Amino acid sequence: MSNAQLILLDKRNQPLKDYLVAVAASDGLTLRGVEIMASPAKGETALLKGQVLIPPLEAYDFDLKKLLDATLATIQLEEDTVVSVDQFIERASEDDAVREALKRSLPRLRQALEKLLKEFVKNEAVELIRQRRIDALYKLKQLNDELKGKNIVCIDIEATDVSTKPEADIIQVSICDADGNEVLNQLINPGYDIPENEKHNITTEMVADAPYATQAWDAIHNALLNADIVLAYSTESDFAYLENTASKKQLPFELDYNTWLDVAELARDLIGAMRWHSERMYWFFKTPKLTDAYEKIVAEPFPGDAHDALDDARATMTLFKAMLEKGRASDVAPKPKKEKKKAEPVSNNLLAMAFAQAKQKAKS
Incomplete structure (x- = not known):
C-alpha cells in the first residue's frame, strides 16, 4: 500500500497583501511560493510539483466552493501547461497504487486550499469591491425607473487628437437613438x-467631400438639444470636443452637461x-475599454468596428x-442610514457635566 499524498506547499514568508487580493479579484493570480506536490512518502523526492493559480475571484462570485473547484482545475506545470488535479495525479505516477493513494489524499488537499482561498475572500479589499458593485446596481435600478419615457440618444466622436489638445478637430460625429x-x-x-492615428481609420481622402464643422454644426447641435439624455462612453471627452469646436469656430453652444450620462463611469463601477495607487495611497477602479465592457456585460462579441463612431455609439x-x-433585475436595496449619535457634552468641569446630563434626562 502506497503512502503517497498530495500536499500544499506554502513557502510564503509574509502575509497576503491587500493589493494582491485586488489583482486576484479581477485577473486571477499566480501565487509564488505556493505549490501542489505529489509526494511518494515522507522525506522522498517529489513525484511532481505544480504551481497554484488563484482564479479570478469575482468571476466566481467570491464563492469558496466554485473557487476551490476552479483552482483544482488549473494547476500549472510549465509556462504553457495547465492541468486538472486528476491529470496531475495521472502524470505523477504510472503506479496504480500510488495514484489511488494520491486520490485518497485529495480531501486533505481541498481543506488546505480552502483555508488558503479564505485568506482572499475574507480580505477587506473584497468587501470594498462587493460594496462598489452593490452601489452600481442600485444606481442602475434607479436610472431604469427615472429614464422611462425619456428621449435618449448616444453620441460618439472621432477626432484628430485627444480632447485635451486644443488643436484637436472633430472628423466624425455619430448619434443613434435608444x-x-x-x-x-x-x-x-x-x-x-x-x-x-491608431484610434480611428479615417483618412484625408475619406473626408475630402465632407462638410466642414461650421457647415454640419446645426444638425449636430440640434440633434443633441432635442434629446432629454445624451449618453457617451466618456462624456467628458466628447463634450469637450463639441465645446472646443464651438469656441474655436464661434458657433452657438447651448448643450447642458448635466443632461449627459457617462456609460464608462457606470461600467467602471x-x-x-x-x-491600489501606491503613490497617492488610495483605492481606485479602472475604467474598462468599451470593447471589454461590452463583451463582459452584454456577453456577446463586440459588433462592428471599434474605431467607427456609429458602431461605437450603437454598442454603447x-x-x-x-x-x-442588470440593475432592474437585481434585488439590491440602498444602504441603511446610520442613526446619528447624540453628541456627548464635553467639559473639564465634572460638576458642569453632571448638571448637563441631569438636565438632559429631565427633558427625556
Whole structure:
C-alpha cells in the first residue's frame, strides 16, 4: 500500500497583501511560493510539483466552493501547461497504487486550499469591491425607473487628437437613438490632412467631400438639444470636443452637461478592476475599454468596428441597456442610514457635566 499524498506547499514568508487580493479579484493570480506536490512518502523526492493559480475571484462570485473547484482545475506545470488535479495525479505516477493513494489524499488537499482561498475572500479589499458593485446596481435600478419615457440618444466622436489638445478637430460625429437607429452619421473635413492615428481609420481622402464643422454644426447641435439624455462612453471627452469646436469656430453652444450620462463611469463601477495607487495611497477602479465592457456585460462579441463612431455609439447604447437590465433585475436595496449619535457634552468641569446630563434626562 502506497503512502503517497498530495500536499500544499506554502513557502510564503509574509502575509497576503491587500493589493494582491485586488489583482486576484479581477485577473486571477499566480501565487509564488505556493505549490501542489505529489509526494511518494515522507522525506522522498517529489513525484511532481505544480504551481497554484488563484482564479479570478469575482468571476466566481467570491464563492469558496466554485473557487476551490476552479483552482483544482488549473494547476500549472510549465509556462504553457495547465492541468486538472486528476491529470496531475495521472502524470505523477504510472503506479496504480500510488495514484489511488494520491486520490485518497485529495480531501486533505481541498481543506488546505480552502483555508488558503479564505485568506482572499475574507480580505477587506473584497468587501470594498462587493460594496462598489452593490452601489452600481442600485444606481442602475434607479436610472431604469427615472429614464422611462425619456428621449435618449448616444453620441460618439472621432477626432484628430485627444480632447485635451486644443488643436484637436472633430472628423466624425455619430448619434443613434435608444433602439440603435441612426440619428446622424457625419464625416467632418478638418481643413487639413488628417494625421495617422491608431484610434480611428479615417483618412484625408475619406473626408475630402465632407462638410466642414461650421457647415454640419446645426444638425449636430440640434440633434443633441432635442434629446432629454445624451449618453457617451466618456462624456467628458466628447463634450469637450463639441465645446472646443464651438469656441474655436464661434458657433452657438447651448448643450447642458448635466443632461449627459457617462456609460464608462457606470461600467467602471459595475465591472472595473480595483487597484491600489501606491503613490497617492488610495483605492481606485479602472475604467474598462468599451470593447471589454461590452463583451463582459452584454456577453456577446463586440459588433462592428471599434474605431467607427456609429458602431461605437450603437454598442454603447446596447451596453447601457444591458446594464439597466442588470440593475432592474437585481434585488439590491440602498444602504441603511446610520442613526446619528447624540453628541456627548464635553467639559473639564465634572460638576458642569453632571448638571448637563441631569438636565438632559429631565427633558427625556
